[in-house]
Amino acid sequence: MIVFSLVMVVLALNRVVAQEDRAGLGISHYDLDAPLIVDTTSKFAVARIYNTGNVDLNIEAIWIPNGDAQGLNVTPVSPMFLSSGESTQVHVIVRADKIGNYSGVVEFETSIVSNVTGNPVLPGGTVQCSFSVIELPIETDEDIIEDDDSTDSIPDDNSTQNPTPTQNDEQPETSPQEDAHNKIQKLDVGTGLILIVTLLSLQCSVPILLSWYDRRGEQK
Amino acid sequence: MSKKMTKIVALIALVLLATIPLTYAATEGTSSGTATVGNAAPTITSVSFTDTSEVSKDGSQIDVNTEYWAKATGVDDDNGLVDLDKVEFIIWGPSSTEGGADSEADHYTFKWTQATDTWEEVGPDSVTDIHLVETNCTDPASLPGDFRLAFKLDKIAEKTATATWTIKIIVTDDSVASASDATLSFGVNYYGEITVNDGTHGWTGLTVGATDVIMNNPDGDLDVTVTSNAAFDLQAKGSGDLAKGGDTIPLGNVVIHKDTLGSAVSLTTSYADIGGLTSLSAGSDLAHSFILWIDVPDPCPTGDYTYTLSIQVVES
Numbered sequence: 330m331i332v333f334s335l336v337m338v339v340l341a342l343n344r345v346v347a348q349e350d351r352a353g354l355g356i357s358h359y360d361l362d363a364p365l366i367v368d369t370t371s372k373f374a375v376a377r378i379y380n381t382g383n384v385d386l387n388i389e390a391i392w393i394p395n396g397d398a399q400g401l402n403v404t405p406v407s408p409m410f411l412s413s414g415e416s417t418q419v420h421v422i423v424r425a426d427k428i429g430n431y432s433g434v435v436e437f438e439t440s441i442v443s444n445v446t447g448n449p450v451l452p453g454g455t456v457q458c459s460f461s462v463i464e465l466p467i468e469t470d471e472d473i474i475e476d477d478d479s480t481d482s483i484p485d486d487n488s489t490q491n492p493t494p495t496q497n498d499e500q501p502e503t504s505p506q507e508d509a510h511n512k513i514q515k516l517d518v519g520t521g522l523i524l525i526v527t528l529l530s531l532q533c534s535v536p537i538l539l540s541w542y543d544r545r546g547e548q549k
Numbered sequence: 550m551s552k553k554m555t556k557i558v559a560l561i562a563l564v565l566l567a568t569i570p571l572t573y574a575a576t577e578g579t580s581s582g583t584a585t586v587g588n589a590a591p592t593i594t595s596v597s598f599t600d601t602s603e604v605s606k607d608g609s610q611i612d613v614n615t616e617y618w619a620k621a622t623g624v625d626d627d628n629g630l631v632d633l634d635k636v637e638f639i640i641w642g643p644s645s646t647e648g649g650a651d652s653e654a655d656h657y658t659f660k661w662t663q664a665t666d667t668w669e670e671v672g673p674d675s676v677t678d679i680h681l682v683e684t685n686c687t688d689p690a691s692l693p694g695d696f697r698l699a700f701k702l703d704k705i706a707e708k709t710a711t712a713t714w715t716i717k718i719i720v721t722d723d724s725v726a727s728a729s730d731a732t733l734s735f736g737v738n739y740y741g742e743i744t745v746n747d748g749t750h751g752w753t754g755l756t757v758g759a760t761d762v763i764m765n766n767p768d769g770d771l772d773v774t775v776t777s778n779a780a781f782d783l784q785a786k787g788s789g790d791l792a793k794g795g796d797t798i799p800l801g802n803v804v805i806h807k808d809t810l811g812s813a814v815s816l817t818t819s820y821a822d823i824g825g826l827t828s829l830s831a832g833s834d835l836a837h838s839f840i841l842w843i844d845v846p847d848p849c850p851t852g853d854y855t856y857t858l859s860i861q862v863v864e865s
């Protein structure tokens with residue numbers, strides 16, 4: 330009976346993954362901290378993921394909010410398939426229903442395509458995200474005059490674009506300093522002309538003077 | 550007005566001084582000479598830093614191991630393309646300087662050479678040019694023209710939360726006259742990578758009621774390889790209780806630590822630090838291992854119980 334009570338419990342892995350199969354996952358974390366306007370939907374990049382192993386990966390992304398997340402609906406674009414050596418950017422679609430500050434993580438769960446049995450050990454990962462949901466700013470008449478393109482202010486990813494000047498920017502009027510500078514330039518042109526004339530005169534007169542001087546010397 | 554007159558008089562005097570010897574020489578005979586064209590220094594009209602879709606990344610965060618383009622536009626030299634010697638792209642992080650030694654972590658040097666019309670990675674990998682995407686580098690057939698460097702930072706390129714990496718582009722001619730621009734900058738996102746060397750794990754020969762049984766499949770520990778561009782922690786979680794049909798062994802019966810049972814903590818379904826494997830230094834292909842122990846309940850039906858163990862690397 331004692332022998333029978335010592336039933337062997339086997340957590341054995343009779344069929345294991347081939348030793349050469351190595352699942353690998355790399356994640357470039359964007360630490361997204363994005364503003365949204367209430368009652369809008371936006372798309373944000375949250376990470377770039379890399380399959381660094383030698384087996385293909387199925388990847389599922391799951392949004393896990395910190396605390397109360399009612400008022401913000403985050404849907405990762407998932408699932409994904411990544412071949413060995415490939416990388417891709419991961420996005421979330423965010424619907425903001427209520428003003429407030431929200432945070433959470435996007436968690437990546439992997440599974441490998443080959444036939445795995447036993448207790449798999451798999452690479453995973455999480456990336457942090459924060460969202461600030463704000464009211465649509467009310468534009469005054471002055472705002473409208475200053476910026477007619479302000480309605481397209483919601484970013485669709487986390488990239489920071491450098492502001493570029495618009496093609497139709499009006500050229501500023503010349504300043505008093507520029508006026509004075511222009512006058513000086515005009516004066517310089519006049520002075521230059523006088524100098525050129527003087528130079529030409531000298532070019533003609535100096536040889537005459539020199540030859541006259543030479544003749545006078547010979548006479549003496 | 551008197552100042553202006555003074556200037557005019559001075560100028561006339563200068564003209565007289567300059568003209569008289571020439572004129573006098575002309576009256577005396579002929580002279581021979583050469584026309585020497587002086588060297589003109591190269592110039593750069595503008596610079597840019599973009600991803601491969603030509604979206605600007607100047608001042609932004611970028612990914613490691615991903616291709617980006619640094620470009621010098623409107624490079625010119627009045628002496629022609631043949632007068633250029635080289636165009637250098639020096640890229641360094643906040644822990645290095647422009648003249649620092651090349652390294653995967655914080656300093657890169659790339660170069661186009663006019664004499665050979667070739668691109669090369671001067672460092673850190675001058676042997677295989679692994680950070681240079683030569684097929685996407687471009688240079689002009691004549692001047693003025695554009696030079697585009699295509700490159701990717703190493704996986705361990707220093708992480709910075711702000712744009713504190715600098716790109717400097719230097720155009721040098723055969724007379725060592727040069728033009729340069731160091732206005733481009735970027736930051737680097739945190740990158741963590743984990744590769745699982747042991748694809749599965751387990752315990753064999755377990756008996757009901759056994760405690761603190763160390764894993765023995767495939768051997769006495771689990772091996773992983775980590776690459777990280779900042780200090781990091783290793784974390785683990787289980788998918789849920791170990792299950793065989795309707796029978797289970799609680800996940801909390803499995804404990805984990807780098808190497809010490811007394812400091813091991815139970816697995817949960819949320820990621821938690823693996824004791825002994827926190828605040829580890831950044832680096833490439835770092836080998837780490839850890840151990841799992843299990844308590845078998847009593848009673849416990851015979852059979853194979855399974856679950857999934859997930860491992861992640863996070864910035865410390």
